[in-house]
Amino acid sequence: RSARRRRRRFGVGLERVMAPRAHVVCFGASDQAEARAWATRVFPEVGETTTTTLTRTKPAETSDGTYRWRGDHKSARECRKMVEAVCAEVLRTSTTRVVVVCARLGGTGTTRATQTFAAFRSALPKGVDVGIALARGAAPTKASCLRANLLFNAVVARCPARRLYPSRRARSGEEDEDEEERASRTWHREHARAIAIIADRVEDDGDVLIARARERLVIDGDPIQRLTLSMAEQLADVSDAVRAFVETRGFNVTLREGVTARLKASTPERWCSGGYSAHHYVAAPPQPHGVYYELELTDSGVAVGYVAMSALQSDETATTAYPFSSPDTVFTTAQVDRLCVLPEFRGAGVKEALLRHVCDGYHEFGLPVRIKTAKESVVASFEKCCLLAFERVKDPTAKGVEKRRGLKKVVVLPKTDEDRWTVDGDDSRDYDSDWRKLQATTTTTVSNPVAAFNAALNRSTPDTAPRATRQMLTAIEGVSVFDAYAERIVTTAVCQKSYAAMYATLSDAMPFRDDICRRVIAVLDSSDDETIAGAAEFLTELWRVGAATEEEFLSGIFREGSLDEFVRVEIAFNALLRFGDVLRDVEPARAYVAACAPDGRRNLSARGAAARLIFLAEEVHAFVESGYSVANRRHFGARPATSRADAHDSAREELKSLRIVYDDGGAETAAILRGERKGWVFWYVGSPVRSHALDGPRAFRFVAEDPRRFVPV
Structure with missing residues (x-):
């Protein structure tokens, strides 16, 4: 023991x-x-x-x-x-x-x-x-x-x-x-x-x-x-959660006057095959990976309404607008993609039954539901609905706002049975000959060289630059003093910055191009920002075509001690963006390259530089860090057309995405087809939005009069 x-x-x-x-x-x-x-x-x-x-x-x-x-x-x-x-x-x-x-x-x-x-x-x-x-x-x-x-x-x-x-x-x-x-x-x-x-x-x-x-x-x-x-799996994940919520609520619904109905899961294809698209201004089926339901009468089994919804992701800066959003998703709202009640069953509460069950599911997961309509007749119905609250009218034609469906552009033309492009028998003009290429032989006698020179300069365009050059050279034959001519070119080029490349090409053919370069550098000493910018652009183009030397270009663009003059800093940054691979080892440009680095940008910001200049500095810094790779450059806006050929190429590229639709539905239907329809935006307010944020209030509701839109409950 x-x-x-x-x-x-x-x-x-x-x-x-x-x-x-x-x-x-x-x-x-x-x-x-x-x-x-x-x-x-x-x-x-x-x-x-x-x-x-x-x-x-x-x-x-x-x-x-x-x-x-x-x-x-x-x-x-x-x-x-x-x-x-x-x-x-x-x-x-x-x-x-x-x-x-x-x-x-x-x-x-x-x-x-x-x-x-x-x-x-x-x-x-x-x-x-x-x-x-x-x-x-x-x-x-x-x-x-x-x-x-x-x-x-x-x-x-x-x-x-x-x-x-x-x-x-x-x-x-x-x-x-x-x-x-x-x-x-x-x-x-x-x-x-x-x-x-x-x-x-x-x-x-x-x-x-x-x-x-x-x-x-x-x-x-x-x-x-x-x-x-993936994004499709994220959408499907949210849709599965909403469908599970609807299932817990039950599918049986009681309409007005005691009529019983039942919710039934549907598909995007039912929008067309079920006949709903014929009663709606958008005939295309809704996008996949959403939530789709139909409402059918219990006694007869007749489908009387259809709704389709999907989650939406907003801009990254929208966290203040939607303080209840979950950190586990990119989705911040949901939208009603399609909603239709067949005409013979309207006014019986079908719309409310469809919205209440599905929208409550999205609200449970922190996604407020909005609905937008472009039909004025529907607005009155939505305003009477106690489940919806009006927010605003969204007009894409106001304030320069344009709604685009990707890159697709739609032109709506009226229908016609006649062939509009047949040959006109009453037109007797000879289109088969080369009459447009025939030119009359003319001779020109120059009596006033200055006037002839100015006339040719004023008529010059990117398309007619070679002919204008010949006319200008003809006008100054026998002239020995070119001060007035050089001054005229410089004055015109500085004021028309967008045509600097054309004026540089003209100047390169002139016998007094050295005088033009000296005058441009002198203009850069001006105190007028617009004049300095125009002169810098002209000098850059002169150097590009070989009319100005590299020393003249560097002395005019990269000036020492000019970091406090923001217009000159912007000029230098633009030159680095265009010719950074050539200027990478040039001593005068190094100070401006350093100004584009993070420390340099903070210094510029402390001196009061505008946000546009800081943004440009970031672009230059990214360009430098990429090894001056043009392929990695970000380009904003379309390339400007500098000649008639460029304009034709630009138009040809733009027409690739053009689609022509023939429709006689009137102005409202045409605006819908073009994607420019006016929209009335409503929010579902039948239940509070449950917050999925890590902290803060646990529920929110939409209030149109409050600038925050969503306020804690």
Whole structure:
């Protein structure tokens, strides 16, 4: 009996001093020593450790006891198999600690490690503590994730790609920072947000995150999921959630006068096949990946109404307009794409039944629903509806606003049965001969050289420049003093900056082009900003065609100590954008290249430079950083037509996207077909919008009179 008591005491003592055993799962190749070091950072009390590392190399038992699990972290199937095998080993060996380590992988490796942490905490019993060690790594590449507008899936939280790489407008007011560094910090912060939902204790210094979880995680489905969701999958995800909400509310509806009806899930194709498009001004079916319902009468089974809705993403700067939006999605609102009640059933409450059930589903997920109509007859019906609140009239023809459907342009013409392009029998003109090419032989006698020179200069255009040059040279034959002629060209060119290239070509053919260059440089000493800009453009074109020397060009464009004169700084920046590859090693240009860097832009801003100049400096800096690659330059606006041939090419390119439609539906229908219809915007107010933001009020409602539009309930 005393021996049994000693054994019990001895056993209890062993349990007190025995260090817990840990199993370490590493993403990326790691040896036993490195894995143990990370495990002790998460659980300082661990003793013996077993290591499994997920790599693409051949599986083998290494000399230090590390097992290499062959697989790729991007394969959900391989990760599930690894988690199942490790869980079985943990339970077999009575291991009490599991540590997930991700110190060598960036990108989606971080997301998969977070999913694995959630998978272990969901699969293992409460007696097994699960931890994670996450070292900050690189974010996914900008081009790949923004092109597809991806959403990265960390199971309990999600990260939109545009949060990693916000636009210049969205990050206005923030300090300049390396884009990759900013994305890396945001990537780490978003995964820390997801881990904090799972873990009981989190320690994060911005570079390394250590977290531990004791309580078992209850989650629907398998935590090892797809790493990213495309835009179509994001839309389908929201639509599935809304449909599930509608299903919980039930499909039975009671209309006015006690008529019973039933909601029925529908498809985009039913808009046309069900006959609804014939009663609507938009005949095309709604976009896919939305929510579609029809309402049919219970007794007869006749479909009487149709509604289609979909989620929308707003501009990145719209967070203040929609303070209830979830950080796990890019969607901020939803819209009614199609709504139609068959004429014989209008006034019975069909519209209200369709809107209430589906819109409440979007409101439950933090997406307020708007509806826009271009039919004045429908506006009266919406104004009487207690579920809708009017916001504003959206007129695309006002204030220069134009609504475009992509790059498509539509011209609406009236229908006609007659062939408008037949030959006119009453026209006796001879179109087959070359009468337009016949020219009369004329001789010109110059009596006043100055007047003839000015007349030729005034008639010059990019198309007639060669002929104008010949006329100007003919006018000055026998003239020995050219001061008046040089002054005339300079004065005209400086005032017409858009034609600087043409005047430079004319000047290059003149015998007094050196005098023209000297006069242009003298004009650059002027105090008038408009004159300086015109002279700089003319001098640049003179240098481009070889009429001005490089020394004259550099002395006129890149002037020392002129960083306080913003018009001259803008001139220098524009020259760098055009000829940066040629001017990269020129000494006078280096000061302006430095002014485009982040420190230089802050200096310019402190001196009072306009936002337009700071924006131009950013463009120059990006151009310099890309190695003066023209392919990486961003170009804004269409290329201006400088000659008749250019105008023809531009028109030919524009007509490629032109579509001609023949319709006799009147002015309103024509405006609809052109995409320029006036719209009345309403918001659904049948229920409050539930907030999915991380903090703040939990519900909002639309108030048209309030400048915030959405106010807390």
